[in-house]
Amino acid sequence: xxxxxxxxxxxxxxxxxxxxxxxxxxxxxxxxxxxxxxxxxxxxxxxxxxxxxxxxxxxxxxxxxxxxxxxxxxxxxxxxxxxxxxxxxxxxxxxxxxxxxxxxxxxxxxxxxxxxxxxxxxxxxxxxxxxxxxxxxxxxxxxxxxxxxxxxxxxxxxxxxxxxxxxxxxxxxxxxxxxxxxxxxxxxxxxxxxxxxxxxxxxxxxxxxxxxxxxxxxxxxxxxxxxxxxxxxxxxxxxxxxxxxxxxxxxxxxxxxxxxxxxxxxxxxxxxxxxxxxxxxxxxxxxxxxxx
Amino acid sequence: xxxxxxxxxxxxxxxxxxxxxxxxxxxxxxxxxxxxxxxxxxxxxxxxxxxxxxxxxxxxxxxxxxxxxxxxxxxxxxxxxxxxxxxxxxxxxxxxxxxxxxxxxxxxxxxxxxxxxxxxxxxxxxxxxxxxxxxxxxxxxxxxxxxxxxxxxxxxxxxxxxxxxxxxxxxxxxxxxxxxxxxxxxxxxxxxxxxxxxxxxxxxxxxxxxxxxxxxxxxxxxxxxxxxxxxxxxxxxxxxxxxxxxxxxxxxxxxxxxxxxxxxxxxxxxxxxxxxxxxxxxxxxxxxxxxxxxxxxxxxxxxxxxxxxxxxxxxxxxxxxxxxxxxxxxxxxxxx
Numbered sequence: 001x002x003x004x005x006x007x008x009x010x011x012x013x014x015x016x017x018x019x020x021x022x023x024x025x026x027x028x029x030x031x032x033x034x035x036x037x038x039x040x041x042x043x044x045x046x047x048x049x050x051x052x053x054x055x056x057x058x059x060x061x062x063x064x065x066x067x068x069x070x071x072x073x074x075x076x077x078x079x080x081x082x083x084x085x086x087x088x089x090x091x092x093x094x095x096x097x098x099x100x101x102x103x104x105x106x107x108x109x110x111x112x113x114x115x116x117x118x119x120x121x122x123x124x125x126x127x128x129x130x131x132x133x134x135x136x137x138x139x140x141x142x143x144x145x146x147x148x149x150x151x152x153x154x155x156x157x158x159x160x161x162x163x164x165x166x167x168x169x170x171x172x173x174x175x176x177x178x179x180x181x182x183x184x185x186x187x188x189x190x191x192x193x194x195x196x197x198x199x200x201x202x203x204x205x206x207x208x209x210x211x212x213x214x215x216x217x218x219x220x221x222x223x224x225x226x227x228x229x230x231x232x233x234x235x236x237x238x239x240x241x242x243x244x245x246x247x248x249x250x251x252x253x254x255x256x257x258x259x260x261x262x263x264x265x266x267x268x269x270x271x272x273x274x275x276x277x278x279x280x281x282x283x284x285x286x287x288x289x290x291x292x
Numbered sequence: 293x294x295x296x297x298x299x300x301x302x303x304x305x306x307x308x309x310x311x312x313x314x315x316x317x318x319x320x321x322x323x324x325x326x327x328x329x330x331x332x333x334x335x336x337x338x339x340x341x342x343x344x345x346x347x348x349x350x351x352x353x354x355x356x357x358x359x360x361x362x363x364x365x366x367x368x369x370x371x372x373x374x375x376x377x378x379x380x381x382x383x384x385x386x387x388x389x390x391x392x393x394x395x396x397x398x399x400x401x402x403x404x405x406x407x408x409x410x411x412x413x414x415x416x417x418x419x420x421x422x423x424x425x426x427x428x429x430x431x432x433x434x435x436x437x438x439x440x441x442x443x444x445x446x447x448x449x450x451x452x453x454x455x456x457x458x459x460x461x462x463x464x465x466x467x468x469x470x471x472x473x474x475x476x477x478x479x480x481x482x483x484x485x486x487x488x489x490x491x492x493x494x495x496x497x498x499x500x501x502x503x504x505x506x507x508x509x510x511x512x513x514x515x516x517x518x519x520x521x522x523x524x525x526x527x528x529x530x531x532x533x534x535x536x537x538x539x540x541x542x543x544x545x546x547x548x549x550x551x552x553x554x555x556x557x558x559x560x561x562x563x564x565x566x567x568x569x570x571x572x573x574x575x576x577x578x579x580x581x582x583x584x585x586x587x588x589x590x591x592x593x594x595x596x597x598x599x600x601x602x603x604x605x606x607x608x609x610x611x612x613x614x615x616x617x618x619x620x621x622x623x624x625x626x627x628x
Contacts (some may be wrong), residue, residue: 033430037607038515040480058607067514104527128435179324183355183550187519191605203557211537212549214355243605245345245521247325 002202004112004143005052008084011110011140013047015082025067026050026084031234038223038290054144056281057117057124060084061092065101074242080106086114087132090272091235092193094137095279098276099195111135113143125251126238131156157218160256179223180216181246186252188240193271194230201225228255232261232278235271296482297475299450299457308335308384310400310472315382315419317535318346324597329383336491340385341426341452347527347599348383348390349397352414355524356549359410374545375409382469387425388487389433389597393447393527394420400530400587419465423447423457430598432611434489439451445542451482458482470582490583491593491611499617501583508616512578513571515606516554522577522600522608523552528593531558553577578613 012024028039030048036055041047064083071079085093094256096102113134117129129152134145163171165262186202187194202222203210208219236258240250260265299307308317318331326345327586353513363370386394394415401411423450425431433439441577443449446467450457459481461467523529533551538544551558561567567573581594594610601609 001510030609030612032612033601033607035607040511040514058605062517063515063606066517070510070514178324181326181328183520185520185522185524185552186555187517187521187603187605191364192516203555211354211538212533212535213547214549239605243519243521245326245525245603247345286468 002084003052005050006186007142008052008110008112009047009050011142012041012050012082013044016041016047017044017107020080023067024050024082024084024110025064027052027056027058027060029055034216035042042065049184049210052112054120055176055243058238059086059089059092059191059193061096061237062191062239063195064093064107065096065193066155068102068106073234074270078107082108082110084112085111085135085138086117087130087135088126088235088237090137091132091134091269092237092239094271094276095193095233095235096275097126097196097243098271098278099194099196102226104274107137108140109135109225111138111141113141113145114271122173124238124242125156126236128152129156131269132272137274151171153254154278156251156255157259159252163252164256175220176216178248180218182219182223182248183246184212184219185216187243188248189226191239191243192230193237194233197224208243223248223250225255227257230254231281232265233270234258236269294359296478297459297470297473298453298478299473300455300473301455303473304457307473308338308382309470311617315380317382317384318348318385318418325401335384337425338384339389340423342385343387343425343428345599346525347602348370348379348386349393349527349530351381351383352394352411352418353401353532354396356547358537358545358547361539361545365542370543373409376413376418377412381414382421383418384421385423385596386420386446387423388438388442388444389425389595390429390527391420391422391443392436392438392591392595393597394434396411396528396591396593396595397530397573400528400592406596419469420445421466421469422449424451426452428438430506430601430609430611431488432491432596432598433487434596435492435593435595435614436592437566439485439486439487453480453483460539463528467512476539485594490615492596492614493618496614496617497583500579500614501560503568503617504579509575510571512574512608512613513569516570516574516608517556517606518556518570519605520550520554521603521605522550522610523525523554524547524550525599525603526581527595527597527599528581552571552582553580570572574608578610581610582614 015021024041026034026039029051030037038060039049060083090111097104116123118124131151153155234254238251267279316331318329320327320342321332321337321339322331327342328344328346329348329351358374360371376574393524422443427440434570441451445465448459448461448469450459461470515543532548536544536546536549554573585592
């Protein structure tokens with residue numbers, strides 16, 4: 001039987017051999033680490049290193065942008081990169097393309113049909129509520145489209161509703177406690193496909209929106225600004241929470257904002273359409289507030 | 293101080309609690325979903341033989357601290373140094389790697405004839421109780437010449453002996469701690485297990501040193517996303533930046549905060565960035581940990597705790613980089 005992984009390796013090999021792409025960004029298994037890690041395949045004979053199965057937890061979308069920016073600092077000719085995406089990762093790629101950080105023809109999207117990643121008995125929250133087993137955007141699709149899909153319940157949204165029910169003081173102390181652990185390593189920002197600003201305001205030495213002191217107050221400002229910056233653009237990939245070494249439940253905030261945006265503006269999920277216009281990015285003369 | 297004492301494991305919390313009047317008790321305990329070092333009210337809260345998510349460096353070298361405050365008015369400029377409050381602290385449960393790391397940090401902040409008053413102030417009044425560790429995922433301490441039973445750096449060290457601890461003091465302060473209990477003196481040989489290892493060797497360090505321009509750094513540079521998770525969980529990464537926090541127009545405070553060579557803006561000044569791409573940045577971190585060492589001693593800056601390996605969102609593994617360095621080029625696959 002041909003598996004998706006077999007198909008993927010053959011596809012990558014062909015794409016590289018025929019010169020259709022310079023690089024295939026996929027996952028490889030690191031035995032000693034016991035983890036699937038991002039792998040940049042540039043030679044057709046190395047396509048056999050690629051894997052696809054439920055160990056492929058990491059989203060490759062931020063690596064695509066990072067790699068392209070690294071290359072653009074040393075090389076000028078355009079290059080086309082193929083990226084392997086699960087449904088959630090595809091939304092990250094849409095985010096990067098829609099935010100015009102890469103040109104559409106720089107990227108070839110290889111979608112894989114995904115039934116969830118990680119430990120089958122303890123799937124990440126995003127998998128338990130996944131509606132995108134088939135990537136919403138792709139150039140090539142590997143795997144069979146499932147016949148029927150049902151909209152699953154969202155444990156994360158239930159958690160958000162629970163927190164909404166607390167009084168303000170309890171919510172403040174809950175977040176204060178979590179944010180007091182933040183070391184400001186910026187792992188959340190670096191793995192975020194929506195955090196694609198070339199220069200982040202938190203790195204700017206001139207504008208003083210916030211200070212880099214790791215007090216609970218400054219950390220709260222950092223996380224609040226980040227949540228608002230990705231509002232309506234967050235693709236809910238959950239990478240920020242996965243990357244956080246301090247175990248801060250960042251997706252509880254992002255889910256809250258995402259669900260509010262959907263309710264307020266009646267928009268589809270972010271990152272499912274290359275023509276999408278995130279509501280907080282678009283301005284119409286008929287908007288309720290005229291502050292813009 | 294060469295005597296060995298047997299302490300029943302169940303007696304440990306009560307014994308440590310005796311010292312609470314004199315010392316603030318610190319050790320590993322849960323903070324939300326992660327294990328970290330911090331103060332505890334009661335020794336029963338301490339979790340021993342657990343790998344904390346980050347190191348104990350925060351205790352001596354906080355992620356942020358004010359160094360001095362300043363004020364300028366008609367009378368002139370006024371500076372007030374803000375030294376840390378000197379509290380006696382009893383830090384319980386450091387594994388051997390974190391003890392080694394403390395020695396590295398002592399050298400950084402106290403060596404060379406100049407003591408950093410902020411670090412040294414806290415360090416000087418801290419008594420450290422080391423505890424033998426249960427090596428787990430990603431540990432590679434043996435590569436640095438010590439194992440899970442190595443007591444170097446502790447005032448008092450506890451070896452695991454089933455339902456007992458075997459305790460030995462290595463300083464006056466450690467010996468004094470033992471006096472508070474009526475322990476049984478024993479004749480025994482303390483455990484001396486080997487730790488996990490086999491990644492970093494003299495050969496791999498030498499090869500890395502020669503391979504500053506190796507194209508493999510570029511492969512790592514495109515994978516390293518430039519966060520500081522590795523450096524901030526590292527027990528020996530000690531870089532900091534200094535910044536001012538204004539309080540109105542007349543004054544403010546000067547603080548320092550952790551910084552890392554993995555960040556894009558690290559040491560950038562006057563429009564010049566000495567490491568303009570991530571290739572140079574990840575190379576700097578790996579080289580500094582494994583090759584450059586501490587210029588004041590032969591001690592490696594990496595102690596093999598494996599925290600950076602566990603924390604890296606990109607799965608970059610410093611152990612694998614070292615091992616990879618000794619492989620011949622022809623064996624190296626693209627993307628490795």
